[in-house]
Amino acid sequence: MKERLIVIGNGMAGIRTLEELLKLDADRYDITVFGDEPYGNYNRIMLSPVLAGEKTIDEIMLNDDAWYQDNGVTLNKGKRIASINRSKREVIAEDGSSLTYDRLLIATGSTPFILPIPGNDLDGVVSFRDISDVDQMLAVADKSKHAVVIGGGLLGLEAANGLMEQGMNVTVVHLPETLMERQLDTVAAGMLQQSLEERGLHFLMQAQTESITGKDRVEGVRFKDGSGISADLVVMAVGIRPNYTLASESGIHCERGVVVNDTLQTFDPSIYAVGECVQHRGEVYGLVAPLFEMAKVCANHLAHHGIGRYEGSVTSTKLKVTGIDLFSAGDFIGDENTEELVFQDAARGVYRKLVVQDNKIKGAVMYGDTIDGTWYFDLLRDQTDISDIRQHLLFGQAHLGDSGHGDENRVAALSDDAEICGCNGVCKGDIVKAITEKKLFTLEDVRAHTKASSSCGSCTGLVEALLSHTVGGDYSTAPHLKPMCGCTEHTHDGVRAAIKDQQLKSVRAVMDTLEWDSEDGCSKCRPTLNYYVFCQWPDAGSDDNQSRFINERVHANIQKDATFSVIPRMWGGGTTPDELRAIADVADKFKVKTVHVTGGQRIGLYGLKKEELPEIWGDLSKAGMVSGHAYGKALRTVKTCVGKEWCRFGTQDSTKMGVALEKMTWGSWTPHKYKMAVSGCPRNCAEATIKDLGVVCVDSGYELHIGGNGGIKVRVTDFLCAVKTEAEVLEYAAAFMQIYREQAHYLERTAPWIERVGLNYVKEQIVDDNDNRKALAERFLFAQTFVQDDPWKERAEGTDRHEFEPIKTIS
Amino acid sequence: MSEQNNWIEIGKLDDIPVLGARVVNREEGDIAIFRTADNEVFALHDHCPHKGGPLSQGIVHGHKVSCPLHDWKISLETGVAVAPDEGCAARFPVRVEDGVVYLSLSSD
Numbered sequence: 001m002k003e004r005l006i007v008i009g010n011g012m013a014g015i016r017t018l019e020e021l022l023k024l025d026a027d028r029y030d031i032t033v034f035g036d037e038p039y040g041n042y043n044r045i046m047l048s049p050v051l052a053g054e055k056t057i058d059e060i061m062l063n064d065d066a067w068y069q070d071n072g073v074t075l076n077k078g079k080r081i082a083s084i085n086r087s088k089r090e091v092i093a094e095d096g097s098s099l100t101y102d103r104l105l106i107a108t109g110s111t112p113f114i115l116p117i118p119g120n121d122l123d124g125v126v127s128f129r130d131i132s133d134v135d136q137m138l139a140v141a142d143k144s145k146h147a148v149v150i151g152g153g154l155l156g157l158e159a160a161n162g163l164m165e166q167g168m169n170v171t172v173v174h175l176p177e178t179l180m181e182r183q184l185d186t187v188a189a190g191m192l193q194q195s196l197e198e199r200g201l202h203f204l205m206q207a208q209t210e211s212i213t214g215k216d217r218v219e220g221v222r223f224k225d226g227s228g229i230s231a232d233l234v235v236m237a238v239g240i241r242p243n244y245t246l247a248s249e250s251g252i253h254c255e256r257g258v259v260v261n262d263t264l265q266t267f268d269p270s271i272y273a274v275g276e277c278v279q280h281r282g283e284v285y286g287l288v289a290p291l292f293e294m295a296k297v298c299a300n301h302l303a304h305h306g307i308g309r310y311e312g313s314v315t316s317t318k319l320k321v322t323g324i325d326l327f328s329a330g331d332f333i334g335d336e337n338t339e340e341l342v343f344q345d346a347a348r349g350v351y352r353k354l355v356v357q358d359n360k361i362k363g364a365v366m367y368g369d370t371i372d373g374t375w376y377f378d379l380l381r382d383q384t385d386i387s388d389i390r391q392h393l394l395f396g397q398a399h400l401g402d403s404g405h406g407d408e409n410r411v412a413a414l415s416d417d418a419e420i421c422g423c424n425g426v427c428k429g430d431i432v433k434a435i436t437e438k439k440l441f442t443l444e445d446v447r448a449h450t451k452a453s454s455s456c457g458s459c460t461g462l463v464e465a466l467l468s469h470t471v472g473g474d475y476s477t478a479p480h481l482k483p484m485c486g487c488t489e490h491t492h493d494g495v496r497a498a499i500k501d502q503q504l505k506s507v508r509a510v511m512d513t514l515e516w517d518s519e520d521g522c523s524k525c526r527p528t529l530n531y532y533v534f535c536q537w538p539d540a541g542s543d544d545n546q547s548r549f550i551n552e553r554v555h556a557n558i559q560k561d562a563t564f565s566v567i568p569r570m571w572g573g574g575t576t577p578d579e580l581r582a583i584a585d586v587a588d589k590f591k592v593k594t595v596h597v598t599g600g601q602r603i604g605l606y607g608l609k610k611e612e613l614p615e616i617w618g619d620l621s622k623a624g625m626v627s628g629h630a631y632g633k634a635l636r637t638v639k640t641c642v643g644k645e646w647c648r649f650g651t652q653d654s655t656k657m658g659v660a661l662e663k664m665t666w667g668s669w670t671p672h673k674y675k676m677a678v679s680g681c682p683r684n685c686a687e688a689t690i691k692d693l694g695v696v697c698v699d700s701g702y703e704l705h706i707g708g709n710g711g712i713k714v715r716v717t718d719f720l721c722a723v724k725t726e727a728e729v730l731e732y733a734a735a736f737m738q739i740y741r742e743q744a745h746y747l748e749r750t751a752p753w754i755e756r757v758g759l760n761y762v763k764e765q766i767v768d769d770n771d772n773r774k775a776l777a778e779r780f781l782f783a784q785t786f787v788q789d790d791p792w793k794e795r796a797e798g799t800d801r802h803e804f805e806p807i808k809t810i811s
Numbered sequence: 812m813s814e815q816n817n818w819i820e821i822g823k824l825d826d827i828p829v830l831g832a833r834v835v836n837r838e839e840g841d842i843a844i845f846r847t848a849d850n851e852v853f854a855l856h857d858h859c860p861h862k863g864g865p866l867s868q869g870i871v872h873g874h875k876v877s878c879p880l881h882d883w884k885i886s887l888e889t890g891v892a893v894a895p896d897e898g899c900a901a902r903f904p905v906r907v908e909d910g911v912v913y914l915s916l917s918s919d
Contacts (some may be wrong), residue, residue, distance in 0.1 A: 424881075451881075519848060522870075522873075523870040523877030527870070544828040545831075550868040802826065806836040807834065808822055808824055810819070810916075811837075
């Protein structure tokens with residue numbers, strides 16, 4: 001017999017938890033949901049656009065009746081639970097009926113706070129919380145003129161804007177001196193107020209409401225100072241309170257909300273609680289992003305997986321008033337220990353302030369242009385050391401070298417046919433349409449439905465910005481501790497630590513030990529695990545071929561027509577007539593369609609049939625050439641110029657240096673592709689300053705640069721240090737490659753990795769700490785002793801023959 | 812699977828790597844033969860419904876394969892793309908007897 005799960009609350013938190021649970025284990029429970037409201041599950045954060053007439057109720061429904069039926073969930077609409085009998089494990093509804101549970105989920109959300117003043121129960125006094133509130137407001141707006149909104153916070157301003165859009169004359173009454181004082185500093189609040197006034201809203205600041213006047217219906221609002229204002233509608237938007245009455249009356253420990261632990265269990269372990277009704281580690285949340293994180297963890301435990309932990313959320317705020325860009329996160333006020341970075345351009349209506357402590361962002365407020373909000377928020381959550389980007393920080397991420405996209409970054413102003421995701425050809429209009437029609441509000445959902453940002457990821461910031469513009473704000477940002485993929489709750493770092501600490505030496509061992517949710521992972525986590533295992537145990541880890549992407553499995557690059565390309569290595573960009581002849585012979589013999597010189601100073605052969613690969617490699621091997629690893633997450637090329645041997649400006653032998661670097665590093669696997677270059681003088685002809693590691697030769701020795709990227713998102717390297725000898729270059733290069741190999745997440749190139757951990761961190765590890773640098777370099781060289789065998793030669797001799805031959809040919 | 816299907820022997824189960832695939836070459840288009848972790852065998856037209864990627868070259872996980880070109884996930888049991896993607900690769904009957912794999916060329 002199935003276990004019985006009862007959910008009290010048919011809102012976003014409860015149903016999101018069910019969605020997550022059904023994904024993990026659809027058959028474990030008989031599920032019954034009780035909801036106060038007579039509707040299915042809707043997107044409460046979209047009520048503001050409904051009020052403003054930008055959306056309809058139908059458009060904000062998340063799960064309709066059919067969803068409940070399809071998933072075998074019994075929904076009791078408009079049926080309120082009066083009490084919980086914990087000893088009998090049953091819930092009793094107001095109509096006297098009862099139902100027993102094995103596990104109970106409380107998701108009662110929050111209730112609007114109603115000022116305890118005379119007249120608060122008159123007709124025409126409403127809160128702004130659910131569909132019926134919106135219906136009431138719309139009904140009044142239809143025939144009356146004057147609305148008063150009490151509360152100049154997020155919700156109040158959204159309500160005021162909506163009513164104004166409905167044609168009402170709206171006055172916002174606010175007790176503090178400035179609007180949204182919990183989210184904005186005085187400057188941003190002032191700009192916001194001015195902008196709203198220009199749109200036609202009226203404000204009464206520092207006004208304390210004494211009573212609401214009227215006989216049966218509201219007629220006006222009276223203030224402490226004796227003044228008054230007439231009103232046909234009064235909206236109370238002075239805050240929300242976690243709704244924990246039911247839990248509390250049932251003897252569950254509550255403080256400011258239902259107290260839950262990191263697994264979202266209350267003090268009664270068979271009762272869980274999620275969403276705005278809970279208090280977790282002393283915090284209560286009124287935004288949607290934390291709620292989604294809670295839902296995921298709670299579902300994980302309800303499904304008996306029991307490995308997720310909710311550790312709290314950092315939240316950010318946006319105002320859902322169309323045309324007003326406003327963002328805030330963290331501690332944006334600061335204190336005597338913090339510094340402020342401020343950018344203000346009153347004429348353009350742009351303001352941004354960052355609160356910084358110990359070179360880490362503590363909080364941010366932005367007004368007018370919030371495109372970089374998600375970026376600052378990431379830096380804040382990750383506690384990235386910003387000392388090296390500090391001077392550009394206020395100008396935004398575009399200024400760090402988002403080449404070609406800088407001005408386009410204003411997503412709101414983009415036309416619908418502007419391409420957002422270049423890899424998959426997805427335009428702004430496609431994304432906005434998917435978000436609206438399919439009711440998406442996480443980045444993952446947008447990726448699944450549109451493919452935008454699902455390939456190289458360079459447009460992720462744009463997609464997130466579009467999401468927040470379209471959904472209106474508090475969409476779900478990536479949780480602080482992001483699981484590696486849908487198959488596990490563990491993070492990249494957690495998995496790597498476990499592989500090391502628990503001596504896990506195969507993909508299977510990792511999945512078994514860490515209780516993977518899926519039988520054998522997915523196309524994302526398996527290659528990741530394989531890399532992590534191999535990186536940690538170069539000598540003893542088992543390399544799982546079936547967990548490698550086809551390119552690495554067959555050591556050639558799959559092309560769009562299912563043919564392959566191969567690129568032989570040309571050490572440091574040099575070649576010989578014999579090598580060129582061998583390549584030409586292979587091209588002739590196998591009727592190669594395209595011979596192309598790559599950007600990394602090598603020659604690529606394209607359009608090869610898979611079956612022919614071993615023979616082609618055999619021929620190239622005989623000519624002394626080895627695989628260029630142009631297909632792998634591995635060391636690709638070391639680009640060089642001719643340096644002082646030929647060049648009249650060359651200061652060092654850059655070609656020889658490049659060859660030495662390539663001989664040392666070839667064959668190594670890395671989290672993502674890895675490129676190096678050596679330029680013989682500061683003219684930098686080998687373009688060393690956009691490589692993962694660049695060496696620029698100068699008279700006094702060598703400058704080392706790291707973290708460059710010449711790809712879609714151009715990033716110029718950061719200067720690491722200068723060294724004097726070739727031996728030092730090799731040691732630093734090995735150490736840097738190893739720390740990247742050991743610490744970056746799979747598929748994270750050096751550029752984003754350095755932006756995540758901070759250049760200072762890398763300097764501390766490699767430049768300041770001599771012992772650590774030497775140890776890293778040693779580990780790198782040790783690992784290299786196991787990989788510098790040419791994979792082509794092995795396969796030409798018969799390794800993995802099954803990969804290249806059909807199992808059967810039918811003529 | 813009806814008895815009328817013309818079963819042909821294509822090779823041994825052990826010739827197919829676990830969590831991998833082999834290809835049956837034929838003029839009308841290759842057929843990919845997959846072997847899953849639980850030793851089940853499936854056969855699909857080796858052609859992703861998205862842009863024709865060779866499914867035989869993808870990563871097999873569960874009873875699904877991820878296309879090597881754009882990572883669409885195709886169900887090995889039905890040939891249907893995993894939602895929200897839409898599309899379908901033709902499915903061929905396949906069975907294993909005494910460690911030998913038999914394929915029927917009449918797709919269903």
